[in-house]
Amino acid sequence: MTHGRWCGDGSRRTAIVAAVLAGVLALTGGCTGSRDPGSSRDGRGFQPGADGVGDPYFPRYGNGGYDVASYALKLRYDPADDRLSGTAAITATATEDLSRFNLDLAGLTVAGVSVDGRRAEFRHEETELVVTPERGLARDGRFTVEVTYDGVPKPIDSPDLGEGGFMATSDGAIALGQPESASTWFPVNDHPTDKASYEIAITVPQGLSALSNGVPGERTTADGWTTWHWSERTPMASYLATLVIGDYRVRDGSHDGKPLVTAIAASLPEGGSAEVSLNRTGEIADFLATRFGPYPFDSYGGVAVSDRRIGYALETQSRPVYGPAFFTSGPNDSVVAHELAHQWFGDSVSIRRWSDLWLNEGFASYAEWLWAEHDGKGTAQREFERVYATTDWSKPALDPGRSALFGRPVYQRGALAVHALRRTVGDEAFFRILRTWTAEKRNANVVTADLVTVAERVAGRSLRPFFDAWLTGTTAPPPPPPVS
Structure with missing residues (x-):
């Protein structure tokens, strides 16, 4: 480049x-x-920030040289021509002396960029927006960059990871995807290691809904357009940001003193499986809180979409989004338990690199077993035995390779490791490990070695060989007997 x-x-x-x-x-x-153009008065040479964070699987995701504190997005979307226009105000702190820096932005046209109110030079090539401020940005200095942009957003299609990002629908749009989606609808430092707060205002034609993350704000209507406001003040990884626009039945409620907002696509049956399942959001979250510790965010909710291109559910922070296939055979509490568990494992406690994704998916998959047992639909031990018998132990849960990032081992072998840990250390120590993990690592980014350290400290014993065998060993480890 x-x-x-x-x-x-x-x-x-x-x-x-x-x-x-x-x-x-x-x-x-x-x-x-x-x-260098940014050389300071004391003679320090300022340098360009890196155009990627160097993640082993996705080296060009994210950018170096700064840490974002907040995004303030003002967006307008018209389904008639699929055009999105917006202004993004991004407040950040320089982590080095910067002469220029990059933002991730795919497929949209940038009209102008300013840094701290002064016009900045920029170049936009492919997915990189390169910003050169009028003068260098000193390390530890706070700055605000404002980007004005518009265009017809397009999803990103990866041959091994599938399609994600901003997708136009018959009545609106859905912005959703993992590991990459945010850069298709706003300029961003697009990697989980740079979590930030969000203020999102979305203006859409009157009569349509515009759902996003966090606490709902006011809705104002003028000249045939309605603006919806959302605020997610707890730090959020960029891939967890979502935008769902269209004809939805929106239910505004509360749970445990916090807003609980659910939305069901109008084309899905009223009172149907999706609605029945999402109506249990508060109940399921309360149960998980007894196992994992206090719910980590200021709002609850969920969105059920009808577009069949969304063949998955995603733990978008505070308000998961569910594809229609999960509800075709009746109510599905299991997927709700999985995505709500991610609010602790993945959203609050986030991975530092994508190769550790099992820390998200293994615990969320295990939460399905815990919920089923609580709801009288089997036991975690029986599910462990079933999955154990059908697992291919040649494929690791930890560091599975980019193409296998969303493969069965990450989810199911990860869940086996969680249950095996429970049997190894006993229920009291196990749930104390989970609550310690979610409390001590709240809002942080972690790797597997961090979990091993916490587990060993709480359990009072060495567990590295255990984790090696269950996460990366190539032969089936013997199931541990229950602790008496």
């Missing part, structure tokens, strides 16, 4: 000379001095 350059010799010049120099630079692309 080619990046633009801005160069200066650091001397004071008159406005006329500066204008002439600017013209020369535009024609030649050259520099008149050797210092």
Whole structure:
């Protein structure tokens, strides 16, 4: 990828000379001095931020050089022509002396960029928006970048991971996907390691709903358009941000003193399986809180969509989104338990690299077993025995490879490891490990070694060989006997 350059010799010049120099630079692309454009008055050289965080599976996801604190998005979407227009105000702190930095943005047209209210140079190529501020950004300094953009968003289609991102529907749109989706509808540092708060205002034609994450705000209507406001103040990974626009039956309620907002696509049966399942959201969340610790966010909810391209459910923070296939055979509490468990495992406690995804999916899959047992539909031990007997132990749960990121071992072998841990240390220590993990690592990013450390400390014994055998060993470990 080619990046633009801005160069200066650091001397004071008159406005006329500066204008002439600017013209020369535009024609030649050259520099008149050797210092970086962002060089500070004390002589420090400022450098460009990295165009990726270096994740082993997705090296170009995210960007280096800054840490985002918050996103404030003002969006307008018209399903008549699928056009999205928006302004994103991103507040961040520089983690190094920056001459320029990158944001991830795919398939949209940028009209202008400013940094701290001053116009900034930018170049947008493929999925990288390269921003060069008027002057360098000093390490530990806070800054705000504002990006104005519009266009017809498109999803991202990966040959091994499938389609995700912003998808137009017959009555609106759905922005959803893992591991990548946010960059298709707003400029972002698109990696779980840079969690931030969100304020989202979405203007849509009157009569349509516009759902997103967090606590609902006011809804205002003028000139045939309605603006919906949402606020997610607890730090959120970018792939967990969602936008669902269309004809929905929205139910505004509360649970445990917090908003509980559910939405069902109008084309799904009223009082049908999806509605019955989502109506148990508060009940299931309360049960999981007895096992995992207090619910970590300021709102609850869920959205059931009808577009069959969404063949999955995703734990979008505080308000999971469910594809229609989960409810074709009747109510499905299991998928609700899975996505709600992610609010603790994946959303509140987030992975530092994608190769540790089992930390999200193994615990969420195990939550299905816990809920089924609580609801009188079998036992966790019986489900463990069934899955154990059908597991391919040559395929690891930890570090499965990019193409197998969403494969069965990450989910089911991960759940086996969780139950085996329970049998190894006993219920009292096991649930104390889970509650300690969710409390100590709340809002943090983690790797598997962090879990091992917490588990060993709480259990008072070495567990590294145990985790190695259950997560990456190539032969079936013997099932541990129950602790008496």
